[in-house]
Amino acid sequence: MRERLLSLLLRTKRPPLAAGVVCGALCIAAEALLSLFLERVTSGDFLGGIYLLGVLLVSVVWGLGLGLATLAGSAVAFTYFNLPPAWSLSSETHWLWTPLPIFLLVGLVISSIAALARSLNIQADDRRREADLAAQLAHILLRTKDLEAALPPASRLLSRTLGAPDLELRLEEIPEEEDGEALPLTENGARVGTLVLPAGVPEPVRRRLRERMAPSLEALLRAARDREKTEVVLASSRDEIRRIAREQAALRRVATLVARGISSAELFNAVAFEMGSLMEADHVAISRYDPGHVTVLGSWSWRDAGTEKVLPLGSQWPLNEVSVSSAVLETGRPMRRVDYAQSVGKIATWAKKMGVTSAVGSPVVVDGCLWGVMIIFSSTREPRFEGGEERMMDFTELVATAISNAQARAELAASRARVVAAADETRRRIERDLHDGAQQRLVSLGLELRAVEAGVPPPMTELRGRLSHAVQGLTGVVDDLRELSRGIHPAILSKGGLVPALKALARRSALPVELELASVPRLPERVEVAVYYTAAEALTNVVKHANASVVHVTLGMAGAALRLSIRDDGDGGADYGKGSGLIGLRDRVETLGGRLRIMSSVGAGTSLSVTIPIVMTPIVMVPTRDDADRDAAGP
Template sequence: MRARLLSLLLRASRPPLLWGILTGAACVAAETFMSLALAQVAPTSALDVVYLVGVLVVAYLWGLPLGILTALASGFVYDFFLVEPVNRITVFSSWTWMPLLIFLVVGVLVSVAAVLMRALLIEAEERRREADLDARTARLLLRAEHLGSALPIVARRLAQGLGLPFLAIELGPVGDDPRHTALPLTEDGAGIGTLVAPADLPTATMRRLRERVVPSLEAVLVAARDREAISTALAVSRDELARIAEEQAALRRVATLVARGVSPTEIFGAVAREMGLIVKADLTAIERYEPDRTVVLVSSWSASDRGSPPPVGTRRPLRDSGLSALVLRTGRPGRMTVEEGAAGELDGRAEDKEITSAVASPIVVEARLWGVMIAFFRAREPQPEGVEERMRDFTELVATAISNAQARDELAASRARVVAASDETRHRIERDLHDGAQQRLVSLGLQLRMAETAVPPDLPKLKEQLSHTAEGLTLVLDDLRELSRGIHPAILSKGGLGPALKMLARRSAVPVELNVRVDGRLPERVEVAVYYIVSECLTNVAKHARASLVCVEVEAAGDAARVWIRDNGKGGADPGRGSGLIGLIDRVQALGGAIEVTSPIGHGTALTAVIPVGDG
């Protein structure tokens, strides 16, 4: 009931005039009966105030004219029923018209006040509704993900809130239409949109749209447009950050492989895959330039099972119209479409009819153009700028991996040459000692023994001196033979690894359990390495380990020779302290093998070595 009454009081349109006449008559009648009742206790001159209530109600609801008429009717009724003489109109026959005139003036003023109050209340209500409507409009626009999709909903809500049959909001100018009125929406004189309203709206409604709705709508549209621009920029920035993070993660994975020193083949495969995923390629290939103007495929990757590149190791001639030849000529990144290649050829991928374009980046190793990395695409759209830059990061890692591999190969070859030269020198010294000094010492010893037998019996002291000198010469010969064995064991060259290790076990100061499982001869460099590993370990055990037993196992199976040496000594051996183990490690690594030493304190020392067996 209260809501209905409030709605009636704040309605912009007035009730029908007949209702106003009837309401005015009813009010005058009710006020007359009330005044007659009050006349018994109050002076009649004060009862004219009662009639102002009806004037106020009628003027508020039906306007000033009907309020004035109600005031006139109230004045005459008051004069007829309450002013002496009663039951007669005295306003024209006596001075009673003066109070009546005052009443009429007050009634008119009350009517004006009622009309003004109603106008103010309706205006306030309209302002409140417009504020609510603006708030809802702003909420819809500022929460919308896309401004264009929210405008029809906002226009429909505005039309409903303003009581209009139709409204539309366009982001651009609209054409002339006699059925519609276009209200431009601007920001600092620049158009941002158009509010389209029916052309037959009342003037007051159009003025309300221009003066109230348009300014607030402009402000909200500007804010919504700025918010959408900021959101778009943030989304682009977020996507860019995600792309950069993904790219850095891929580069980090490849860089980890490079740092670990894995084989170039594995690195090439990882680079081809990671780069293909980063640039969203359908195929990737890494090719190496050859001096005879051919390229060799060293790695490839495909995003799907269809259209896979040729097998790794495929060699093909360079075509002057191809992308690889373009990179070779310029030394810079390049891109090419199928239409640009001769007869549709695109670096030997013409068999994949769906490939439309490719982007290539050179691989430069130590200032020399080593190869090229190519990404192939099936999409018809041109690839965005910056693909070459992103590929360059991967090519730099490939170049680093190649440089590292070359450096490792050169270092290994250099160490192998040093070890081979050292072994050859040892062998030559041992051979020279055996064929030269040892033979002469043996000859001198025989000559001394012959001289000793030729000494007369009457010279016993001379015979004793010759015998003592011959014995000393024999000791020198034994020392020289021992030295010769340390330089290079002759038994190793003559008998092989098994007899040489058995000799080491017999001469060891610590008991040795020897188990040699080697069929036939191994390459000399491998036999020498195994011999020195066992010899150095037995020497270290005798000097430092305080062990009572050493177990030595040697096995040659497959493509490697394996050595296991364990003792039950005190442990604590550390290759980093300058022991002979460092030389063993260098020798094994120079042959491409690996060696591991485990020596916990109080639990003995264990050494494991694996040496590849190749062509000697």
């Protein structure tokens, strides 16, 4: 309550002067009555102090001038009513020696103190208002992203608070106005803005703006400009971080596809899509350099509809025209083109049809040689693809890695296929040489011995017995040789296919073999040979190492793939690295594009499964003359 009363008394705006005169007169009258009343009940030594209350009130509320006037009136009333002789302005002694000088001196001091308190209160209130104004201006100027847009509301707030209409804050330097004043706002010698003061602004307001408000405005504008620049830098940094994050995510996706070893067409289309999305391009093409032209192997366009592409896969584009692909081929570096209007030819015709205005190409280098080019196209007239050459390099390197990996895989597969084919051919040649060479000679030798045995005279029974024993031994050698040749390349596989061949393997196995063989058509010879030798090797391993009691063999078709499964109930623990021949089987199966899997936990037996895709039309094997001779051959 006391603080509220003080605030009311010391308020900045003074009440009307007439109200002050009336208040002073009323105070003097009330003080005179109070002093007359108190004079009757007590001594009058302190009665002069009563008149000082009105002086204090008027000085605080209306200032020093009216306070001094009230002091003069109070002195007259004090002299008239309270100094002897009473009710008179004269005194028995000289007035200088009366209490009146003391009263005047004390009243003057009180009036001065009250006026000073009022002045200080006004200054404090001005400072508070200026601080509030600076805080509000800071709220407006420092929380905006566009400083130009924040200046009008800041100008209106400044005008309303200072009571000076049409004040205006500007950033640019403006010439001195005829009816006003342009107050420059500088910070460390650099102009940060201008405060335009229109004509008619009171001089105290002008002085207040120049002396006290200008430094705050300068600091605020400088901070606002710095914040605006910081916001721009941060926004640019955020955009750059988002762009880098998008690029890294796209690169990770492409790298994952490369690691998975997907087909080249799928990879190229995926890279084209990622590149087009990142660069906001209209069309993207990945092409391979061929003699005289480039061939499109992957493409993407926002105009693509279903399987129809704006840049068809396999389409060829000439290199003897002015184009990005020919420029990249000539220089081996990224190239850019921004004008197709004056060009002629197949590429220029396509570009004009699609509305292409600019293109950027980056070379694809595989193993140090220029393999192809990736090109992004834009149909807008504005400059596009800033830094596109550098951003494309990461993707072209991944494409080059994928191409190099694909070539390495193709060369490895071809090498493995050649090794397997050479081994099969060697096996067939050995089997043929045994059949046509040693086996036929032994058969002939056996016939000759039979003839000699038949010509021995009856009395020579001992010689006849020896010849008969030799013929029997020779017959055993022929049987062993025939069995050996059948193991090298069984005739039953060539004549009957996989099912009869697997049945023969099961009959010859030292362990019981349970067969579950579906009807399988005749397949390419290399597939049948691979499956046969995989089963033969697996059965041999079971007999030698597994300590099993039974083997289960399953064969059948699953869609477009042939599946073979061999399971046993042995010790398990089979491993590629133990020299069990499994590596050779895996190489043979993978040469055909198949997959061989082994599950062999210790104590839980071994399960071997083979899946081979059948991509060729099944063939019908007709027994050859050599096969018939081989089956008819005998001692």
